[in-house]
Amino acid sequence: GAVVSQHPSWVICKSGTSVKIECRSLDFQATTMFWYRQFPKQSLMLMATSNEGSKATYEQGVEKDKFLINHASLTLSTLTVTSAHPEDSSFYICSALDTGQFSYNEQFFGPGTRLTVL
Amino acid sequence: SQQGEEDPQALSIQEGENATMNCSYKTSINNLQWYRQNSGRGLVHLILIRSNEREKHSGRLRVTLDTSKKSSSLLITASRAADTASYFCATRLTGANSKLTFGKGITLSVRP
Numbered sequence: 001g002a003v004v005s006q007h008p009s010w011v012i013c014k015s016g017t018s019v020k021i022e023c024r025s026l027d028f029q030a031t032t033m034f035w036y037r038q039f040p041k042q043s044l045m046l047m048a049t050s051n052e053g054s055k056a057t058y059e060q061g062v063e064k065d066k067f068l069i070n071h072a073s074l075t076l077s078t079l080t081v082t083s084a085h086p087e088d089s090s091f092y093i094c095s096a097l098d099t100g101q102f103s104y105n106e107q108f109f110g111p112g113t114r115l116t117v118l
Numbered sequence: 119s120q121q122g123e124e125d126p127q128a129l130s131i132q133e134g135e136n137a138t139m140n141c142s143y144k145t146s147i148n149n150l151q152w153y154r155q156n157s158g159r160g161l162v163h164l165i166l167i168r169s170n171e172r173e174k175h176s177g178r179l180r181v182t183l184d185t186s187k188k189s190s191s192l193l194i195t196a197s198r199a200a201d202t203a204s205y206f207c208a209t210r211l212t213g214a215n216s217k218l219t220f221g222k223g224i225t226l227s228v229r230p
Contacts, residue, residue: 006160034218043206044161044220093160095218107218109153111160 002028004096006110013084014118020080021113023094029074030096034107035067038091050077084117091115122150122207122221130227137194139224141207142187148216150183152192153206155223161206164192169212199230 003026013019023033031052036044048058048069056069068080077096081088093112124141131137141150152164167174167183167190174181180193194201206223210216 043222046217046219049217091158106163106166109161109163114158 002026002096002098002106002108004094004108004110006092006094006113008113009111010114010116012116012118015085016083018080018082019084019115020078021092021094021115023077023079023096023110025075025096025098025108028096028098028100030077031074031099032097033071033077034095034097035069035077035079036093036095038093038112040091044093047079052077081115084115086117089115089117122209122219124205124207124221124224126224127222128225128227130229131197133197133199133228133230135197137197137201137226137228139192139194139205139207139226141190141192141221143190143207143209144188146212147185147209148212149210150181150190151208151210151218152179152181152190153208153220155204155206157203164205194226197226197228199228202226202228 005024007022033050035047038044047062048056050056050069050071052071058064071077091112094110095107097107122141122143149168151166153161155161165176165181167181178195183190204223206220208218208220210218
């Protein structure tokens with residue numbers, strides 16, 4: 001299947017700082033990417049849908065000014081957690097939708113980024 | 119609320135036994151997918167079954183879908199210790215640009 005990478009795989013930061021997480025589709029172009037958050041022993045919760053060249057669509061309860069999403073190219077979406085606080089500590093997973101000619105609109109997931117805010 | 123609900127929440131079996139996990143959902147779907155997640159790691163896509171399909175196989179995995187009951191099952195045959203992980207079902211609803219919604223997950227432990 002297609003490959004989606006995330007960088008960094010883990011990050012520790014101080015409270016009040018901002019952290020940027022990158023999500024790349026390595027062997028296909030993705031006009032749509034998704035950002036999920038997963039707390040320990042819980043399921044994945046969709047935070048936002050990122051569309052190349054347009055504004056992201058945020059799920060209810062997700063602060064768009066806190067979680068900035070940029071999808072500037074067909075292979076890269078970034079999530080910036082601004083003014084991070086300890087409660088933002090979580091596992092962030094991105095996913096890219098392959099809508100290519102030979103795909104079945106499959107959604108491929110990155111390996112996740114563990115964010116710890118001290 | 120989440121679309122998919124798996125049961126049981128936790129399952130512990132002996133290596134070599136079969137593991138059956140169930141997922142129920144509430145509204146009409148385009149497809150249903152099963153994923154595996156090892157502790158602290160990303161998701162691994164296992165299998166996708168479309169709404170017009172009833173059963174699919176992939177290696178030791180067998181997935182069934184009953185749209186009349188709005189339920190799916192994942193069967194892992196001849197389980198191995200390496201199958202220990204969390205398993206999630208995820209549903210994609212009908213309609214353009216529909217999101218993938220995950221259930222709460224099942225924790226499977228396979229004892230060697």
